[in-house]
Amino acid sequence: MPWAEALITSKAAGQEVAEEGRVLAYVDALHEALTLALELDPKVFVLGQGVNDPRGMFGVTTDLYKKFGEDRVFDTPLSEEGLTGICAGAALNGTRPVYLHNRPDFLLLTFNQLVSHASKFHYIDNGQNNVPMVVWSAIGRGWGSGSQHSQAIQGFLLGVPGLKIIMPSTPYDAKGLMLAAIADNNPVLIFDHRWNMKAKGVVPEGIYHIPIGKGVYRRRGEDLTIVGTSHTLALALEAMEDLDKEGISADVIDLRTLKPLDEEIIFESLKKTGKILIVDTGPAMAGVCAEIGCLVAEKGFHDLRGPVRRIGLPDSPIPAGFTLEQYYFPDKDRIAKVIREMVSGA
Amino acid sequence: MPWAEALITSKAAGQEVAEEGRVLAYVDALHEALTLALELDPKVFVLGQGVNDPRGMFGVTTDLYKKFGEDRVFDTPLSEEGLTGICAGAALNGTRPVYLHNRPDFLLLTFNQLVSHASKFHYIDNGQNNVPMVVWSAIGRGWGSGSQHSQAIQGFLLGVPGLKIIMPSTPYDAKGLMLAAIADNNPVLIFDHRWNMKAKGVVPEGIYHIPIGKGVYRRRGEDLTIVGTSHTLALALEAMEDLDKEGISADVIDLRTLKPLDEEIIFESLKKTGKILIVDTGPAMAGVCAEIGCLVAEKGFHDLRGPVRRIGLPDSPIPAGFTLEQYYFPDKDRIAKVIREMVSGA
Amino acid sequence: MIRYPYNELEFTFSSSPDETYEADFLIGLYRSMLRIRMIQEAIESRYHEDEMKTPIHLVIGQEATSVGVCAALRTTDQVYSSHRTQGNYLAKGGSLKGMMSELYCRLNGCAGSRGGSMHLLDKSVGYAGSSAIVGGSVPIATGAAFGAQYLKKDQINVVFFGDAATEEGAIWESINFAALKSLPVLYICENNFYSVCSSMEVRQPKVDIYKKAGAFGVNSCRIDGTQVLNVYEATREAVKIARSGGGPTFIESVAYRWRGHGGAGDDSASGYRDPEEVKAWQKFCPIDGLYKDLMKKNLFDETRNSSMKKEIQDEIEEAFQHAINSPNPEEKDLSTYVYSD
C-alpha cells in the first residue's frame, strides 16, 4: 500500500476527538476550504499536476472540477517553474491562483520565480502591484519517498522577504489558514504534511480565517517550551502525553505560521519555562530550528536557563528504505528522550 | 562606472599589504587558481556565461580560453538549470567541471539540480558515484544591482546535505580554496564577493590547498568573538580597527567555509570571550547567522555571557537605488555600534 | 569578420508595399523612434557623470521593434520586458520623467528607486514591468495573458526578450502553456545575435528560433527588425489573431545592438565582435530608413524634422532637470511595501 497509506490510516482510525462539533478529516477540511474559496470569489482558480485526478491530490481537490468547471480547476503541464511565473503573472493581473504540488521537492524547480519574482514584485514595483497567490504542497514521508520525494524545504525559504509560510497541524487550522492564505494579497506557501492528512478534528462550517502569524498553545506546562509546526509538533504532543506520567509538563506551541513568526508567544512562554526545544519537519541545520534558536539566544537570552535544543532532520539525504528511514526521522521516543535530558539538566 | 567599479577600485588603491611575499589582487589569485588547475588536470574544464568575455568574468577567467582552448574553457547557453545538471553528469562520468556565474541569483534557477541531484547522487548511489564539481558565483552589490542581482543565498543552501560551501575573504584563501574545491570529490559552491575582487594580498605561487572546513583567526582579542566570512567579515575587521582606539578587542574568526563549519574554532574563542557576533552577507534570518547563533545557544550555552547578536540583511528585498542601498546594507559603523552595545552590555 | 551579415537573413513576413498609411501615422512612428534614440543618446552622454547609478542597456539600433510592436497595441494592452527596458517602456508611452527619476534613483522614480533601469513601470499606459533575470518575465507575461483570458478582459499581453532568453527552459514551458490554452500573448524575441559578449554561435546550433516556437504550436515568423512597418504589420496580424481567440504568436525580430551590452558606448574594440559588423548594420538604421522614405514620399521635410528634434530635446532636458531636482528617498522609505495589505 504505497505512500505509507496503511500507517496513516491506522493511526487516524485510533484517534479520538475530544471537543464538540462537526468532525472532519484534515484532507476534507482542505477540500472544504477550496470549495468555499471557489464559491466565494470567481477570481480564485486551482491548478496543479494531479488536481483533477480521480484521487484528487490525496483528496484535497477531489471532483472540484466537476463542480466549478475545468476553467477554474485544472490539471497542468509538468512545468513547475513556468507555471509558478504564470501564477504570479495571473495574480498581478487580477486573479487569485492556488497552485498545488504533490511534494515540496518540486518547488525546488521554482525558486527563480518564487524567490526572485513573485515575492519581490510588490516591493520592486513600489507597492503598485501585488501578487495574491497560494502555493500548496504536501511533505512526503515513507514508502520509499526517499531523498527526492520527502524533502521539507520551508527552512530554505524562511529568509526570503515577501513570502508568507504556513504549516498547519490540525484540520481546523488547515481550513482556516487555507482560507486566510487565499484572501491574502501576498504569495503564501502552505506546507501540509502527508501524515497529517487523515487526522480528524472539529471543523466549523462556512468561512473563517486563522490569522497568519499567530501561534497557539496546544498544551500548558512548566518545565519547558516546545515550539514547532505540522507533523513534528504532533509527535511532540504524543511525546508529552507519555511524559505526563513522569510528571513532566510543557508549554507546547503550535506556531501554525513560520513567516511571519509569532515571536511574542515564544518569548511569553520562555519567560516562564526558561527552556526551549524547537522541532521541525525539515533539516535541523540552517532552517526553522536554527532561526528560532538564534532568535531566542538573541532576544530571549536573559530568560534562557539552559541550552536551546532542536530536533529536525540530520544533515544527510533521506534514505528510501524503511529500515534506514526509521533511524533517520525523529519519532516521539527520540523527542521524549531530549525532553528528559532538558528537564534533568543533563 | 557600473557595478560600483569606482568604489571598489578606490578602496583597493588605498590598501596596504603588511606581510611579505608576492602581492596579488583577489581576482588574479582566482585566475591563477584556475590556470593551475587547468594545467594540472586535463579533466578540469571551465564554463559559464561570460567566461570568454573580453573582461572574463570580472577578470577571473580572462583569456584562459586562449591558453587552454575553447574545448576546456567555454561560454555557455543561458540555461543554468540544464547546465548544472550537465556539469553533474559530466562529473559523474569522470570530469571535473568548474561552472561560473556572475551572480548567485542565477543559482536560484538551478536548485532542482543542485539540491535534489548533484548533492545527493553519492548518497543515493550508495557511494558508487561521486560528483566532483565546483559552482562559483560572485555576490553583487551596488550600482542598482537591486533585488535580483545582489542576493547572497548561501543561507538557503546551508541545510542541504552533500554540498560544501566556501566563502573566502582574502586572495590567499580565494586561491587555495578554489584549488581545494576543484580537487574535492563533492559538489562545492564558492561564493566570492564582487567588492573583494580588487583587494590585494600575499599569494604564494604554485599549487596549495586551504583545507575546506577550517576557520582562521584574523584578529585576537578579549571582549567578544566575531565570526563570519567574505565581505562582511572585511567590514567587521574595519570596525575593529576603529574600536581598537576605544580599547575594545575581539577575536575575529574568518570561517572561510560554511559547510562543513569549523565549530571548534567558534567554541574555542567563545569559551574565552563569552560573547558572539555573527555577520553574514546574506539575510540575517534563517541563514548563516541563524545557524551559528543557534549552534552556540545549543552547544556553547554555558560559555555565553550575553545575548548572541547577528548582522546580516534585513528581511526585505534589496532596493536598487544607492540612497536606499546605504540604509539597507550594514557598514562598518553599524557593525561597530552593535559591538559597542555588546561590550557595554546594553 | 562580419559574423552576421544583414543580407544573409531570410524573413518570413513583411509588410505589403501596397499598403498605404496616413502620413501622421508614419510620422508618429518616426517621431517615436527618433525620440527613443535621442533619449538613449542623452543618457549615454551623461552616464559618465556617475549620477545615474544603475546599469543601463541601450536599445540604439533596435528601436523599430519597440515602436512597431507598441503601435499595434492599445493602452489597455500590457507590455513586459527583460533587462533592456527603455525602448519598450517609452514606446508603450511610459512617462519619461518617471523613467529619468528612476535612473537617478529618486523617490519619485517610476518604481520609487527600488527598481532602477531594469525595472521600469508605468501601469497607467500598460507598461506592466520587467525582470532582470533573463527569461524571467516570459512566464509572468504568459500568466498575465492567462489572467486576462480568465477574467475575460479584452487585453493582449506582450513580452519582449532577447535571443539568449530562448535558451532558458521556462520560456518553452510558457510557450507550451500559451499554445495549450490559446492565450492572448505575443512573444517578441529581439534577436540581436549576442548575449552580452557571447555570439549565437557558442549558444545555439544553427537553427531558427522562430521555428522552435512554431514546433511548439504557436504562430511564428521572423521579421526584419530594422523596418518599423514590418514590425507593425506582423504585430497587427498577431494582435488580430489573439483578440479573436486564435492564441499566441511568436515574432523573432532581428536587429542589431549598436552599443555595448550595458553602459555607454560601443565595446566592439574589446574583440568579441568586429567593429565592421557594427558599421555594416548601421547602414540599416531604422530611423534613417523611415526618414528617407518619408522624404521620398514628400510626407516630411527638414524644417519639420529640425523642429521635431528641438521639441524632443527640450522634453529630454526638462526630464533630466526634473530628475536631478527630485528628492532622494529616505531611510523610512526602505521598508515599505515588503508586504501588501
Place this chain on the structure above:
Amino acid sequence: MIRYPYNELEFTFSSSPDETYEADFLIGLYRSMLRIRMIQEAIESRYHEDEMKTPIHLVIGQEATSVGVCAALRTTDQVYSSHRTQGNYLAKGGSLKGMMSELYCRLNGCAGSRGGSMHLLDKSVGYAGSSAIVGGSVPIATGAAFGAQYLKKDQINVVFFGDAATEEGAIWESINFAALKSLPVLYICENNFYSVCSSMEVRQPKVDIYKKAGAFGVNSCRIDGTQVLNVYEATREAVKIARSGGGPTFIESVAYRWRGHGGAGDDSASGYRDPEEVKAWQKFCPIDGLYKDLMKKNLFDETRNSSMKKEIQDEIEEAFQHAINSPNPEEKDLSTYVYSD
C-alpha cells in the same frame, strides 16, 4: 472513449521488412521482453504483501522500448532513466537480484536501500542511474555524454523519459546544448499519452513531440514502440550517427502503459481513461507480436517457449528468495556516503 487509438498514429521511421536477423538475436529480444514482463508481473503479484516498501512504476506494455534500445547498445554505453526504471535497468543487463533486494529495501540492494525502485543502479553493465524528479536525469545524461566526448570515450549515453518530461524546460536546455556540441546522446521519449492520470490533452497542444526536438536541431523520429525491431533499428541508426560524431538523436517511442501509473494493477476504472482504451492497446502487445512472428517464421516453438518461461520463473523465484533472505541495513549504514572522500 478511446482517446488515443493505435491506428491513428503516424510513424516516421520503421525497420525495413527485408532486413534479415539471426534467429538467436530475435529470440533474444523476445526473451528479454518476456523476462521483463514476467518480472513485472511477479512484483505486481506480491506487491500487496507490503514487503516491497517502495513505489513501483511498471513497464508492462512498454517493454519493447527498453529492449529495442538496449539491444543496440554496448555494455560500455550508459543508460539513465526517470522514475520508470525497471524495464530500462533489466534490458541494459542490470542484476535482477540487486534490483529485488533494492525493492525489499535490503542492505545488498543495488543502491544499498537508499534508492528504492526509482533509483536503481548497476554500473557494471552501464546502467548509470535515474532521477525521481521528472526530467531530472535528462541534463545528467546530457552531461555524461559531454563527459564522454570530452574524455574521448567511445561511449553513447542514453536517457529514457516520459512524454510529460518534455514539458520540463530543462529538457530543452539540454537538447539545445547537445545539438550545439554534437553530443553522443540519445533521447528516448516513451510517449504513453499519460502523466499519472493527466492525458496529453490537458498538457500539450496538438503538436508532435519529436518535431519539437527536430526544430531544436537534433535528428528526431517517431516510432511504433510496440514493435521491438522498429525500436532497435531506430536506435541502431541513432547510435551509428552518434558514434561517428553526428550528434544526438531524439526518438519518440509510442506505446501504452497497461497498468496504473504507480503500484499494482490497472486503475482505469477510476475514470481518467477508458478501460476500453487499455484493452484496445493490449491487442498490440510487443511480446505477443514478436512471438507470433517467430512462430510464423518457424524460428521458435511452444516447447522452447515453455522451457524459457520456466527458466525465467526460476530465476525470478531465486531473486525474490535472495532479496527476502538478505539483511536489512542497520543504523550505522545511515550516515555513510553523504560525502565522498
